[in-house]
Amino acid sequence: MCLCNTDDSMKKSARNLSLSILKMRGCNLYNPERFYQTMPLQKLRDCSRASRPKLKLLQSTDFRLGWSSMLSYVVGPQCSLYTSEQAYVTATHVNTSEQSLENFNDLKRFLDTVGSDPKEVRYWMKQFQRSTDPLKPFCVVLIEDDVFKRPDMLSHLCSGLSFLQRNEMKSVIVHGERIPSCEDISLDKLQESRNTFVRNSMILVNMLEAHGAKARPLFTGNNILVAEKLHQCRFGMLGQLKEVNTNLIKWCLGSNHIPVIYSIGESVQGQLLDLDCLSTAQRVAEELEPIKVLQLNTNGGIQSADNQIYSISRLLDRLPNQSSVVITSADTLLQELFTHHGSGTMFKNTERIHTYKNYDDVDLNRLYHLITRSFHRRLRAEYFSQVINNIDTLYLSENYNAVAVITKEAGIEVPYMDKFGVSSQNQGQGTAEMLWQMVRQDYQTLFWRSRHTNAINPWYFKRSEGSWSNGKWIVFWYGLSDPKLSYELVEHALSLPESFVSEADHLIEAEDYH
Numbered sequence: 001m002c003l004c005n006t007d008d009s010m011k012k013s014a015r016n017l018s019l020s021i022l023k024m025r026g027c028n029l030y031n032p033e034r035f036y037q038t039m040p041l042q043k044l045r046d047c048s049r050a051s052r053p054k055l056k057l058l059q060s061t062d063f064r065l066g067w068s069s070m071l072s073y074v075v076g077p078q079c080s081l082y083t084s085e086q087a088y089v090t091a092t093h094v095n096t097s098e099q100s101l102e103n104f105n106d107l108k109r110f111l112d113t114v115g116s117d118p119k120e121v122r123y124w125m126k127q128f129q130r131s132t133d134p135l136k137p138f139c140v141v142l143i144e145d146d147v148f149k150r151p152d153m154l155s156h157l158c159s160g161l162s163f164l165q166r167n168e169m170k171s172v173i174v175h176g177e178r179i180p181s182c183e184d185i186s187l188d189k190l191q192e193s194r195n196t197f198v199r200n201s202m203i204l205v206n207m208l209e210a211h212g213a214k215a216r217p218l219f220t221g222n223n224i225l226v227a228e229k230l231h232q233c234r235f236g237m238l239g240q241l242k243e244v245n246t247n248l249i250k251w252c253l254g255s256n257h258i259p260v261i262y263s264i265g266e267s268v269q270g271q272l273l274d275l276d277c278l279s280t281a282q283r284v285a286e287e288l289e290p291i292k293v294l295q296l297n298t299n300g301g302i303q304s305a306d307n308q309i310y311s312i313s314r315l316l317d318r319l320p321n322q323s324s325v326v327i328t329s330a331d332t333l334l335q336e337l338f339t340h341h342g343s344g345t346m347f348k349n350t351e352r353i354h355t356y357k358n359y360d361d362v363d364l365n366r367l368y369h370l371i372t373r374s375f376h377r378r379l380r381a382e383y384f385s386q387v388i389n390n391i392d393t394l395y396l397s398e399n400y401n402a403v404a405v406i407t408k409e410a411g412i413e414v415p416y417m418d419k420f421g422v423s424s425q426n427q428g429q430g431t432a433e434m435l436w437q438m439v440r441q442d443y444q445t446l447f448w449r450s451r452h453t454n455a456i457n458p459w460y461f462k463r464s465e466g467s468w469s470n471g472k473w474i475v476f477w478y479g480l481s482d483p484k485l486s487y488e489l490v491e492h493a494l495s496l497p498e499s500f501v502s503e504a505d506h507l508i509e510a511e512d513y514h
Helices: 008-026 096-114 118-128 145-149 151-166 187-210 247-254 277-288 305-317 330-338 364-375 383-387 431-442 457-463 485-495
Strands: 063-066 070-075 078-083 088-091 139-143 171-175 215-218 225-229 239-244 258-262 264-266 272-274 292-297 324-329 345-347 353-356 391-397 402-407 416-422 446-451 466-469 473-478
Touching: 118 330, 139 151, 139 277, 145 151, 145 187, 145 292, 151 171, 151 187, 151 330, 171 187, 171 277, 187 215, 187 258, 187 264, 187 272, 215 247, 225 272, 239 277, 247 258, 258 277, 277 292, 277 305, 292 330, 305 324, 305 345, 324 330, 353 431, 364 402, 364 416, 391 431, 402 431, 416 431, 431 457, 446 457, 446 485, 457 473, 466 485, 473 485
Parallel strands: 139 171, 139 292, 171 258, 215 258, 225 264, 292 324, 416 446
Antiparallel strands: 063 088, 070 078, 225 239, 264 272, 324 345, 353 391, 391 402, 402 416, 446 473, 466 473
16 A cells, blocks of 8 residues: 555645654553562663653654554553564654654663773774674673563563664574473463563563564564474474575565564474474574673573583584673663673683794784784884893784783883783783783793773782882782782883883874773
8 A cells, every 4th residue: 555645635644644643653661560460670770871862753744654464463552563574654854853852861871771981882883883784783691581571671672672673783582491401391281471571571562662672573474483292292283493584584584573573483284382492492582693692691690501502512612713602680681781791600711822932833923913903002113122032931822813922021020911902803802810820820820011090900909919009000919928029020111111102192083902
């Protein structure tokens, strides 16, 4: 059906129909009291952090409405409207100042929630927005069933997921329940689980759309999760996932909708089978290869650690090197993604770190680039020739993303850490900690210096046993048996020449590194 603006009456009809759809999509579609009436409702978080974007009437002189089909799903007394890819409302001559204000408010709510340095947030934004494939999600999100018992936490999560969607970081949501492999599932239990999952899917979609993100529930019967029966079970309603059909998932991603999948599969004969939500989410991640696999619960901790860690390790072996798995609380999603310290437990395959006693087998150009970018300053041309005779151990990651330079200084018994750096893309991913543990294991005593303005100094303070500052440099050390030795170490550290060019020349403006 197409409505054209050939005369005034048709334009008026089209405009009225457009406004009615906008109002329907902007209404309150989620009533927690209906679904959680048996539980005491907890106080919601600060509404400024998770407030829904208010519906604004776009100023336009020309409305065009195109639609093919609309499906309505009833949730109690309320109604949620879903449209196909062609169902859209476009308005021209949008008031750009109002749009800019909405973007500003969106960013402000985000910064209030994260409570982080804007530079730190901007850095992670750049890292996560690098993907140009519209059919590849940024993350696969597993929402465990306990989250649905906390309406406040679920609302906070949907606000975060909506923010990601609006900023071109697409999500695929999987939810359901954990099922032990030995548990037998009856037909009644399967039907009860399915009813619960359908209801939870609609709650998620309603809340996501109330927060400004488009979402689609993918119900059973569409052949997305192909499974087979586990015949050792008496009732035979427990299944094992064999294949994930990604066509519908990618169709949702291509139309800028968040796909919402629940963990019930179907056999090739059409039999519905209950699936474990963790293995389902991991299999979906294997097919889509996201940057992040997020497992969200109410406490942020690891449950059944042995089996879980094994399955995560196996998943990481099948994902790209830059992918990681995170277990965290549902209400700390943005803190986990956009801060260096994170909020949960992250798993990632890291690079091997090799040790060298000289520069013979080292690519100096790549090493120069690593140090320059890590410190956001340009090394002096003579740096390598100055330290080559003093090198005791050079720690270097396989792909030149982390480095530590330990030297033996003339007349000083304690080894000196001349450089410790991690590339920007590896910051906040455990590489620095792993490198430090290797250094700490090899050297029982150590000292080093850092500029007073270095952002990593709080990290150094936690790992040192003593320090001294003159306002320009901070000298750190650990493992000294004689406190008087620190005076000698401080004096020597302050006498060392600068490794980088003067501050007037060192700025590198190509990228904003933290």
